Amino acid sequence: MTIWKRSLFSLFGLLGMTSTLVGEPPKQPDQSRPPNVIVIMADDLGYGDVSCYGATELETPNIDRLAKEGIRFTDGYCSASTCTPTRFSFLTGKYAFRQPGTGIAPPNAAALIQPGTPTVASMFQQAGYKTAVIGKWHLGLGKPPKPDWNGQLKPGPNEIGFDYCYLLPTTNDRVPSVYVENHRVVNLDPKDPLWVGNKKPSPDHPTGVTIRDQLKMDWSRGHNHTVHNGIGRIGYFTGGHAARWRDEDLADEWVKQSVRWIEEHKDEPFFLFFASHDLHVPRMPHERFQGKTSLGYRGDAIAQLDWCVGELLATLDRLGLAENTLVVFCSDNGPVLDDGYKDGAVEKLGAHQPAGPYRGGKYTIFEGGTRTPFITRWPGTIKPGTSDEVVCTIDLPSSLASLVGVEPSSDAFPDSFDVIGAMLGKEGAEGRDHLIQQGNGRTGMALREGDWKLLRGRVGKGKKATTETFLFNLERDPSEQHNVIDEHPEIAKRLDARLQELIDR
Numbered sequence: 001m002t003i004w005k006r007s008l009f010s011l012f013g014l015l016g017m018t019s020t021l022v023g024e025p026p027k028q029p030d031q032s033r034p035p036n037v038i039v040i041m042a043d044d045l046g047y048g049d050v051s052c053y054g055a056t057e058l059e060t061p062n063i064d065r066l067a068k069e070g071i072r073f074t075d076g077y078c079s080a081s082t083c084t085p086t087r088f089s090f091l092t093g094k095y096a097f098r099q100p101g102t103g104i105a106p107p108n109a110a111a112l113i114q115p116g117t118p119t120v121a122s123m124f125q126q127a128g129y130k131t132a133v134i135g136k137w138h139l140g141l142g143k144p145p146k147p148d149w150n151g152q153l154k155p156g157p158n159e160i161g162f163d164y165c166y167l168l169p170t171t172n173d174r175v176p177s178v179y180v181e182n183h184r185v186v187n188l189d190p191k192d193p194l195w196v197g198n199k200k201p202s203p204d205h206p207t208g209v210t211i212r213d214q215l216k217m218d219w220s221r222g223h224n225h226t227v228h229n230g231i232g233r234i235g236y237f238t239g240g241h242a243a244r245w246r247d248e249d250l251a252d253e254w255v256k257q258s259v260r261w262i263e264e265h266k267d268e269p270f271f272l273f274f275a276s277h278d279l280h281v282p283r284m285p286h287e288r289f290q291g292k293t294s295l296g297y298r299g300d301a302i303a304q305l306d307w308c309v310g311e312l313l314a315t316l317d318r319l320g321l322a323e324n325t326l327v328v329f330c331s332d333n334g335p336v337l338d339d340g341y342k343d344g345a346v347e348k349l350g351a352h353q354p355a356g357p358y359r360g361g362k363y364t365i366f367e368g369g370t371r372t373p374f375i376t377r378w379p380g381t382i383k384p385g386t387s388d389e390v391v392c393t394i395d396l397p398s399s400l401a402s403l404v405g406v407e408p409s410s411d412a413f414p415d416s417f418d419v420i421g422a423m424l425g426k427e428g429a430e431g432r433d434h435l436i437q438q439g440n441g442r443t444g445m446a447l448r449e450g451d452w453k454l455l456r457g458r459v460g461k462g463k464k465a466t467t468e469t470f471l472f473n474l475e476r477d478p479s480e481q482h483n484v485i486d487e488h489p490e491i492a493k494r495l496d497a498r499l500q501e502l503i504d505r
């Protein structure tokens with residue numbers, strides 16, 4: 001508590017909050033206890049996918065409310081353009097490329113973050129918080145070689161700082177389609193054991209190929225192994241029938257479990273990582289959201305995500321916790337339209353621009369891959385506005401440690417910057433001076449420094465592919481159309497050397 005008070009007071013001093021806020025005097029947060037923190041991470045949500053970032057073809061009133069009551073970052077990023085590496089870095093404060101095997105995790109991946117690794121969650125535990133992750137995990141479970149789906153799924157989130165977890169273990173398109181609570185699959189009947197593998201369990205096992213005509217959503221690439229809920233998946237599974245979920249109910253379940261958990265911990269400081277599966281494929285929102293937008297299920301999944309945000313905010317209001325809770329809203333990578341299912345995302349796109357003005361999206365190192373919505377909201381403490389400071393999901397561990405007055409150990413959060421001042425909109429506070437953007441596998445790496453961006457990308461396909469270096473000026477050319485490497489060879493050389501130095505560190 002003492003540490004907390006010191007940290008909060010010094011922060012308020014820095015913010016000069018009473019003098020800088022406009023309008024009605026803000027409600028003062030309860031200074032007798034540290035702030036709760038909720039990180040809401042969307043899945044595959046692009047910069048232009050929400051109305052407060054310029055979307056005109058759909059409405060996201062609750063995410064817009066966050067932006068109106070908080071700070072909307074124009075230069076907020078996730079650290080990689082796919083899920084697993086961004087989540088790995090958000091939890092550990094370490095670039096995922098530093099640890100092999102942190103690419104998109106397969107269904108039977110064992111735990112990627114070993115017990116004892118400092119994480120944002122263990123940092124909160126150290127500060128006396130209750131901690132939980134609810135929603136998509138996708139960071140592996142259990143010991144190698146693979147999870148013991150019928151036994152204890154250990155290690156998992158509970159071993160790296162989360163007191164509680166209620167999970168979609170991998171992704172909604174990867175098997176098994178069950179919930180995991182702490183160390184166990186929920187509702188698993190021992191008489192109907194769960195089996196998960198990457199080969200057909202029997203010649204007659206129905207798949208997305210053999211019963212393609214019976215699917216409720218057809219696949220366009222991959223996603224043709226075991227069929228569950230009328231949808232082909234990545235990987236094979238059998239058994240565990242009582243434990244299986246319906247895609248349509250996932251969002252309701254995340255909200256239900258989160259509201260219950262917040263209510264249980266409303267009288268003590270808490271940290272909740274709300275990891276939405278929306279709008280990852282297969283996009284199969286609840287029936288009440290189907291057809292809500294003109295954009296097909298991709299837009300409807302955004303509406304469902306927005307509803308989740310609204311439910312969380314309403315819960316904070318109802319419990320009187322809004323003024324004492326920092327909410328961070330972000331995404332795990334940029335947008336994609338056809339990600340392997342025929343869900344109409346391409347056909348129904350209309351004028352919608354999922355990546356806003358930016359080039360590329362999920363899997364790429366163009367801005368669209370990692371520059372994503374990033375909003376912080378803490379009524380009474382954060383002065384509403386917009387910010388062009390560069391902040392990234394990888395900075396949350398160090399920044400939140402600073403917020404709650406924890407001094408991380410010297411080996412903790414090596415790539416995470418303390419940019420809490422910028423995240424809270426402190427006058428004159430700066431974000432990162434540089435940022436590494438990690439692509440998917442061989443798509444390369446990029447370094448942003450100020451307005452300059454050096455990009456090492458793979459050009460061409462297969463054996464003929466080569467790595468080429470590009471230089472863009474994001475101020476003059478935000479959509480990365482003009483490679484100016486020949487005009488500024490000295491800048492490119494310096495950035496290339498710096499990128500290498502940062503990678504090798």
Ligand code: NG6
Nearest residue numbers: 082083084104171221222223339340
């Ligand atoms: C790809 C899948 C894609 C998605 C992605 C992971 C195919 C053809 N594509 O391999 O659908 O699951 O992995 O997405 O199977 S992420 O957001 O979790 O990183």
Ligand code: CA
Nearest residue numbers: 043044083332
């Ligand atoms: Ca994702």
